[in-house]
Every structure is written in structure tokens, then in C-alpha cells.
Amino acid sequence: MRYRRGWGLRDCTFQLPTGRISALIGPNGAGKSTLMRIATGLLRPTGGSIEVLGEAPGKRGTNRKLAFLAQDKPLYKGFTVEEMLKAGAKLNPDWDSGYARRLVREADVPFDAKVGTLSGGQRTRIALAIALGRRPELVMLDEPLADLDPIARQEVMQSLLAEVAETGMTVLLSSHVIADLDGVCDHLLLLADGRVQLHGDVDDLLTQHRILIGSRELVLPDGVVEARTTGRQATVLARTTDVPGWDNTEPSLEELALAYLRSTKKVAA
Numbered sequence: 084m085r086y087r088r089g090w091g092l093r094d095c096t097f098q099l100p101t102g103r104i105s106a107l108i109g110p111n112g113a114g115k116s117t118l119m120r121i122a123t124g125l126l127r128p129t130g131g132s133i134e135v136l137g138e139a140p141g142k143r144g145t146n147r148k149l150a151f152l153a154q155d156k157p158l159y160k161g162f163t164v165e166e167m168l169k170a171g172a173k174l175n176p177d178w179d180s181g182y183a184r185r186l187v188r189e190a191d192v193p194f195d196a197k198v199g200t201l202s203g204g205q206r207t208r209i210a211l212a213i214a215l216g217r218r219p220e221l222v223m224l225d226e227p228l229a230d231l232d233p234i235a236r237q238e239v240m241q242s243l244l245a246e247v248a249e250t251g252m253t254v255l256l257s258s259h260v261i262a263d264l265d266g267v268c269d270h271l272l273l274l275a276d277g278r279v280q281l282h283g284d285v286d287d288l289l290t291q292h293r294i295l296i297g298s299r300e301l302v303l304p305d306g307v308v309e310a311r312t313t314g315r316q317a318t319v320l321a322r323t324t325d326v327p328g329w330d331n332t333e334p335s336l337e338e339l340a341l342a343y344l345r346s347t348k349k350v351a352a
């Protein structure tokens with residue numbers, strides 16, 4: 084995707100598994116929203132191709148099996164929550180009213196409240212209820228956690244997890260709060276500067292990397308992503324199996340993602 088100002092996405096090849104939760108991580112301007120807008124058909128790529136649920140997006144309008152929650156969560160501010168749910172039911176033949184109402188109740192948002200009077204976090208929960216009420220096969224969420232307090236973040240992630248386990252729904256979720264994705268996302272797509280930097284099953288990626296701690300005199304192994312030194316000690320994140328002479332540990336998702344994000348920032352600088 085080339086914008087007038089420059090590249091939004093390039094050399095970007097990947098495949099996401101169905102029935103799983105994939106995390107889309109990347110610094111500001113990495114191309115996450117661009118990718119989601121292309122996948123929904125809102126934006127037509129200037130080159131290359133993409134297939135979503137077996138179809139090229141945008142050919143016959145937005146795919147009915149796909150729900151997209153954009154970063155700015157467009158909702159009708161003058162509508163009450165009840166009216167938003169009614170609109171959801173009218174516009175979507177596969178609407179699951181019981182489920183959408185349960186999500187609103189779980190969020191503790193009054194049905195008679197005007198959407199314009201809700202807090203950012205409450206609006207997010209309503210937008211999620213409307214997106215999930217359509218019972219989509221694929222849901223794409225662009226930073227859904229940004230306005231939520233820590234408890235609400237946990238609740239939303241747990242309900243997504245339950246939904247995936249129950250229905251086999253596929254989720255693509257972008258977030259800057261990587262710690263919240265740990266234990267929830269089983270697949271990772273890390274973008275920086277419009278390119279794919281890291282991609283794969285989280286468990287595989289974690290077992291393929293090590294945090295190495297040792298003397299700064301030691302020879303660095305192949306596959307170094309990031310190396311830092313403090314005093315006489317070196318801390319290295321590398322794509323490798325155990326390296327003799329170093330203290331080896333498997334990274335957490337957050338440690339892995341942050342090392343890649345920091346390393347791409349240095350290259351770009």
C-alpha cells in the first residue's frame with residue numbers, strides 16, 4: 084500500500100490461522116490500521132493481493148461474516164444503547180440479540196443511556212457488543228483495549244477467549260499493551276515500518292528465542308535481535324536454542340516483542 088506520502092505497507096506476506104486469536108503489534112505508524120482497512124475492503128491496496136475468509140475483500144461490499152471495530156469506534160452519539168442494539172438487529176440478519184445484550188449487561192452500561200454520554204471505555208464495550216452481536220466468523224479489533232481500565236481489559240480479553248473457544252471465531256487484535264496479550268493471543272504478527280518483522284505461533288516463537296545473560300566478553304551467537312550491556316554484563320535476545328556459556332531463559336511475549344520493536348527502531352533511526 085503506497086500512500087501519496089510514502090509506503091503504508093510493503094513486502095508484507097503472511098497468513099493468519101482461523102479459530103485463533105492473532106495479535107497485531109507494531110509502533111505508531113507501522114501499518115496496523117492500514118492492514119485492517121485493506122482486509123475489510125475499506126481501502127484498496129495499490130499492489131499485491133489479500134484474501135479474507137476465502138474472498139478478495141470489498142468485491143461485494145463488506146463480508147457479512149466479518150466484523151471490524153475501528154480505532155475511533157463510530158457509534159451514533161444521539162442513540163441510546165437500546166437503540167444501538169435495535170439498529171444492530173435491523174441491519175444484521177444473523178444478529179444474536181441475547182448475546183449482544185449479555186455483553187452490555189456485563190459491561191454495566193445502562194440500556195437507556197445516550198451513547199454520547201458514555202465514557203470512552205463504556206463506548207468501547209458497546210461497540211464490541213455490536214460487533215460481536217453479529218456473530219462474525221472473523222473479528223478485527225483496532226486497539227480495542229486503549230480506553231479500558233485494567234479490569235475491563237481483562238474482562239474483554241477473557242470474553243474474547245471464551246468466544247473463540249466456544250464458536251471457533253477468528254480474531255485479529257492490534258494493541259500497544261503487549262502484557263495484556265500474553266496468555267490470550269496464540270499467534271503474532273509484528274510490523275514495523277510497513278514490513279513484517281516477526282510472524283508465527285507465539286509458542287513456537289518463544290521456544291525459538293532465548294534471553295542470554297553473561298559476561299560482555301563472550302562471543303555473541305548468530306541470530307542476535309538485540310544486545311545490551313550494563314557494566315561487565317551483557318543481556319541478549321537472540322533467535323537461537325540454548326547457547327553454552329550463557330545463562331539461557333525463554334522470553335515472555337512482552338520481552339520478545341519489545342526486543343524486536345526496539346531493534347527495528349534503532350535500524351530506522
Ligand SMILES: Nc1ncnc2c1ncn2[C@@H]1O[C@H](COP(=O)(O)OP(=O)(O)OP(=O)(O)O)[C@@H](O)[C@H]1O
Pocket residue numbers: 086087088089090091109110111112113114115116117118
Ligand atoms: N490516508 C493516509 N494518507 C497518507 N498516509 C497515510 C494515510 N493513512 C496512513 N498513512 C501513513 O501510513 C503509515 C501507516 O499508518 P497506520 O495508520 O496504518 O499505522 P498504525 O500502525 O495503525 O499506527 P498507530 O499505532 O499510530 O495507530 C504511517 O506512516 C501513516 O502516516
